[in-house]
Amino acid sequence: MMTLLLTVLLGFIGAQYFVGNDDKYEKAAVAVGLGVGFFSILVSINLLLVPLNIFMINFLLLFLIITFGLMHVFNKNKGMKHHKDKFYLKDPVAFRYLKYFLFILFIIFVFIILSWPVHAWDALTLHDFRAKYFLDTNSLSELGDLNFFDKNRESYYFSYPLLTTNINLLSYVAGIDNPKIFYFVFVISFLYLFYKFLLRYRVDKSVALLIVILTFTYPALYGILRIAYSNSIYIYYFIGAFIFLMYWIDKRLHENLYLSALFLAFAIQTRFTEPLFIAIFVVLIASLYLTRKDYLKTFIYSLIATASYVFWPYVHSFLKLSFPNKKLSYIQNILLGIERFSFKRAIEVIVFFTKSLFVSFGFLFMLLLLTFLVHYYYLKKKKISLQSLYFPAMIISIILIFFVGTYLLSFSFDRWNKIPKSLQRAALPLVPLTLSYSGILIFSDKWNK
Amino acid sequence: MKIKISKRSKRWLGSLGRFFPCAWVLVLLFLIVELFIYPGVFSINSFVPIIGLFLLGFIFYLFPATRIGKLEKLFIQITKRFTVVLFLITLLSYFYFTYAESINYPNYVFTYFHLHFRHLLYINVASAVYLVFSSREVAKSSIGSYKDHVRKIENVAIVRREFALLILFIPLLLVGYRNIVETTPKLIEEAILTYQYFGKSYDEKMRARWGEFYDYMLLIKENTPEDAVVYHPPQVKPWEFEGNQVLLRYFLYPRALVSGSIAASDYEGPEITHILIVWGRRSPGIEGLEFGWPKEEVEASRIVIMGEDYQGPHVYIPGDDVFKEKRGLIEL
Numbered sequence: 049m050m051t052l053l054l055t056v057l058l059g060f061i062g063a064q065y066f067v068g069n070d071d072k073y074e075k076a077a078v079a080v081g082l083g084v085g086f087f088s089i090l091v092s093i094n095l096l097l098v099p100l101n102i103f104m105i106n107f108l109l110l111f112l113i114i115t116f117g118l119m120h121v122f123n124k125n126k127g128m129k130h131h132k133d134k135f136y137l138k139d140p141v142a143f144r145y146l147k148y149f150l151f152i153l154f155i156i157f158v159f160i161i162l163s164w165p166v167h168a169w170d171a172l173t174l175h176d177f178r179a180k181y182f183l184d185t186n187s188l189s190e191l192g193d194l195n196f197f198d199k200n201r202e203s204y205y206f207s208y209p210l211l212t213t214n215i216n217l218l219s220y221v222a223g224i225d226n227p228k229i230f231y232f233v234f235v236i237s238f239l240y241l242f243y244k245f246l247l248r249y250r251v252d253k254s255v256a257l258l259i260v261i262l263t264f265t266y267p268a269l270y271g272i273l274r275i276a277y278s279n280s281i282y283i284y285y286f287i288g289a290f291i292f293l294m295y296w297i298d299k300r301l302h303e304n305l306y307l308s309a310l311f312l313a314f315a316i317q318t319r320f321t322e323p324l325f326i327a328i329f330v331v332l333i334a335s336l337y338l339t340r341k342d343y344l345k346t347f348i349y350s351l352i353a354t355a356s357y358v359f360w361p362y363v364h365s366f367l368k369l370s371f372p373n374k375k376l377s378y379i380q381n382i383l384l385g386i387e388r389f390s391f392k393r394a395i396e397v398i399v400f401f402t403k404s405l406f407v408s409f410g411f412l413f414m415l416l417l418l419t420f421l422v423h424y425y426y427l428k429k430k431k432i433s434l435q436s437l438y439f440p441a442m443i444i445s446i447i448l449i450f451f452v453g454t455y456l457l458s459f460s461f462d463r464w465n466k467i468p469k470s471l472q473r474a475a476l477p478l479v480p481l482t483l484s485y486s487g488i489l490i491f492s493d494k495w496n497k
Numbered sequence: 498m499k500i501k502i503s504k505r506s507k508r509w510l511g512s513l514g515r516f517f518p519c520a521w522v523l524v525l526l527f528l529i530v531e532l533f534i535y536p537g538v539f540s541i542n543s544f545v546p547i548i549g550l551f552l553l554g555f556i557f558y559l560f561p562a563t564r565i566g567k568l569e570k571l572f573i574q575i576t577k578r579f580t581v582v583l584f585l586i587t588l589l590s591y592f593y594f595t596y597a598e599s600i601n602y603p604n605y606v607f608t609y610f611h612l613h614f615r616h617l618l619y620i621n622v623a624s625a626v627y628l629v630f631s632s633r634e635v636a637k638s639s640i641g642s643y644k645d646h647v648r649k650i651e652n653v654a655i656v657r658r659e660f661a662l663l664i665l666f667i668p669l670l671l672v673g674y675r676n677i678v679e680t681t682p683k684l685i686e687e688a689i690l691t692y693q694y695f696g697k698s699y700d701e702k703m704r705a706r707w708g709e710f711y712d713y714m715l716l717i718k719e720n721t722p723e724d725a726v727v728y729h730p731p732q733v734k735p736w737e738f739e740g741n742q743v744l745l746r747y748f749l750y751p752r753a754l755v756s757g758s759i760a761a762s763d764y765e766g767p768e769i770t771h772i773l774i775v776w777g778r779r780s781p782g783i784e785g786l787e788f789g790w791p792k793e794e795v796e797a798s799r800i801v802i803m804g805e806d807y808q809g810p811h812v813y814i815p816g817d818d819v820f821k822e823k824r825g826l827i828e829l
Contacts, residue, residue: 156688169744
C-alpha cells in the first residue's frame with residue numbers, strides 16, 4: 049500500500065508542477081499517468097539491474113517526490129486559464145441531459161469492468177502473468193527462458209515493454225486483487241483530458257461532452273476500454289502527449305512540452321510496435337517550421353522520446369537473451385522493403401487497408417474525408433489560420449505510418465493480411481483525433497482568422 | 498453578394514418542412530417491418546435506402562414549414578404521440594428481450610416471438626432523434642425563424658459556410674447513430690451477464706469466460722505437482738487452446754511445459770512427467786484434420802479423464818473410443 053500511496057503522491061506533485069492550479073480534475077487525470085509512468089520506469093530499470101526490490105522502489109519514488117516538490121517551489125506554475133466558450137449550440141438543458149446519460153454509461157461501465165477479473169487473452173497471458181511472475185521471482189532475465197521448449201513463442205514475454213504489466217504489478221503490490229480498477233481510472237482520466245482539451249479549443253461544453261460520448265461509445269474503442277489491454281493505456285498516453293503538445297504550440301509554456309514528452313515516452317513504454325511517435329514528430333517539425341523558435345526544447349523532446357524507443361530493444365541486448373532481437377529485424381525489414389519495392393505488393397496493401405481499416409471505420413472515415421475537404425475549402429478562402437494544419441498533419445501521418453508499416457511487414461510476415469483486427473485496434477487513436485478535428489472545425493472559432 | 502429568390506421559390510422552400518414528419522414516419526414504418534422480416538431486407542432486395550430517407554428527412558427539417566393547415570397540425574401531433582409511445586415500447590421491449598435471451602438460449606426471442614429484437618434499438622434511436630428534432634426547444638435554438646432562414650439563403654457567403662458545416666454535421670450524426678446501436682447492445686448484454694455473476698467466486702467467473710477449458714486447467718493443477726513437466730500438443734488446429742503454451746502457463750505455472758512441436762528426438766530437457774490428453778476443438782474448415790493427442794501409445798502410472806472416474810487400463814491408445822472427444826491427463 050505504501051508503494052501505491054507514494055505513486056499517487058508523486059503523480060500529484062508532478063501534476064502540480066506541470067499543470068498548475070487551473071483545474072483539480074485535470075490535475076488528477078494527469079497525476080494518474082505521471083505516477084504510474086514513473087513507477088513503471090523505476091521498476092523496469094530495477095529489474096534490469098538487480099532483482100525486484102520494492103523498498104528501493106519506494107525510496108526512489110520518495111526521491112522523485114522531493115525533486116518535483118522542489119521544482120514546484122522554485123517554479124510555481126499558474127496553469128492555463130480556461131477560455132470562455134464560443135457558444136454555438138447554446139443549450140444548458142442539453143448539457144444536463146448529456147451529463148446524466150454519460151453518468152449512467154459510466155455506472156454500467158464501472159460495474160462491468162470491476163466485476164470481472166482479468167480474463168482477456170493477452171491481458172492474462174502476457175501482462176498479468178508477467179506481473180505475477182515478477183512478484184514471485186523478482187526476476188526479468190529468467191523470463192526469457194520460460195518458452196525454451198516452444199520455439200514458436202520464444203520471444204513472447206519480451207514482445208511488449210513493461211508499463212502495462214507494471215500497472216498489474218502495482219495493483220498486486222498494493223494488495224488489490226483486481227488490477228482493472230487502474231484501467232478504469234485511466235479511461236476516466238483520458239476522457240476528462242480529452243473533454244478539457246475541447247473546452248480549451250472553445251468548443252461549447254454540450255458539444256464537447258457529446259464528442260466525449262461519441263468517442264467512448266465508438267464500438268471498437270469501447271470494446272478495448274473495458275478489458276485490461278495495453279491499447280487503453282496507450283490511448284491515454286498518446287492522445288495526452290498530443291494534447292499537451294498542442295497546448296505548448298498554443299501557449300508556449302515549457303511545462304506542457306515536457307509533460308507531452310513524458311507522456312510520449314510512457315506511451316512508447318506501453319506499446320512500441322507501431323512507431324506512432326513519428327506522427328508527433330511531424331507535428332513538432334511543422335511547429336518549428338512555422339514558428340522558427342524553441343529549437344533546443346524541441347531537441348530535448350525528441351531525445352526523451354527516442355531514449356524511450358531504444359530502451360526496450362536495449363533490454364534484449366543487456367540481458368543477452370537467447371532468441372533474436374525483433375527490433376533489429378525490423379530495421380532489416382525496412383531495408384528489405386526498400387530493396388524489394390513492388391507496386392503489386394503496394395496495391396495489395398492498399399486493398400487490405402481499405403477493407404480492414406477504412407471500411408470498418410465506416411461513417412467515421414466519411415466524416416474524416418469530408419472534414420479534410422471542408423478544411424481545404426476554408427484554407428483556400430483564407431478563413432482559418434495555418435495553426436489548424438496540425439490536426440490533419442497528425443492524422444495523415446498516422447495513416448501513412450500504418451500503410452508503410454504494413455507494406456514493410458508484408459515481406460517478413462506471411463500472415464500480414466490475416467490480422468485486420470490488430471490493425472483496427474492499433475488505429476484506435478484515430479477515433480478521438482478525428483472526432484476532435486471535426487468537432488473543432490464545426491463548433492469552434494479557435495482557428496478562425 | 499445577395500441572390501434574388503422569387504416569391505414562388507420562397508413559398509416552395511417554406512412548404513418543404515411539411516414533409517419532415519412524413520419522411521420520418523416512412524423511416525419508422527420501414528424499420529418496424531424489418532423487425533419482423535429481417536434487418537436490411539429493404540436495402541438488399543428493393544434498394545430502399547433507409548439511411549437516405551433518414552437524411553432526406555433531416556434536410557426537410559432545415560426548412561421549417563409555414564402556413565400549416567389544421568389537418569397537418571393534427572397529423573404532426575399524432576406522429577409525435579405515436580413516436581413517444583413507440584420510443585417507450587421499444588425501449589422496454591429491448592431490455593426485456595435482452596434479458597430473456599440471456600437466461601434462455603441464443604435465438605430464443607426469434608424462436609418464440611419471431612422478431613429480431615436487436616433491431617428494436619434502431620427503431621428506438623430513430624424515434625428519439627425524431628422527438629428531439631421536432632421539439633420546440635431545439636427548433637427555436639438551432640434553426641431560428643423562417644424569415645431568418647430566408648435571409649440566410651439570400652446571402653451566398655452564409656449559405657456556403659452553413660452548407661459546409663451541414664456536410665460535416667450529417668456524418669457526425671451517422672457516427673452517433675452507429676455508436677449507439679452497436680455499442681448499446683454490447684453494454685446491456687454484458688451488464689446482464691455481469692449481474693448474473695455478481696458476487697460469484699473467481700473460479701465461477703473464469704469458467705463463465707473460458708468455459709470447459711478452465712475446468713480442464715483446474716483438473717491439471719489438482720492432479721500434478723508444481724515441479725511437473727507437462728507435454729502438450731502443438732499450437733495448431735484443432736488444439737489452438739491446449740497447444741498455446743503461454744495460455745497454459747498462466748494457469749499451470751510453475752509447472753514446466755514442453756510443446757508437442759518439438760520432436761521427441763530433438764528434446765533434451767528435464768524428464769517429462771505428464772502428457773495432456775486432448776481430442777481437439779471442432780470448428781469450421783477443419784475437415785480432414787486428425788483429432789486426438791498424443792499420437793503414440795503411452796504406458797501410464799495413472800490416467801485421469803475430465804468428468805469421469807476412469808478405471809480402465811493404464812495405457813493410452815490413440816484412436817481408442819474411450820478417449821474420443823475427451824480431455825484428460827496421463828501420469829508417466
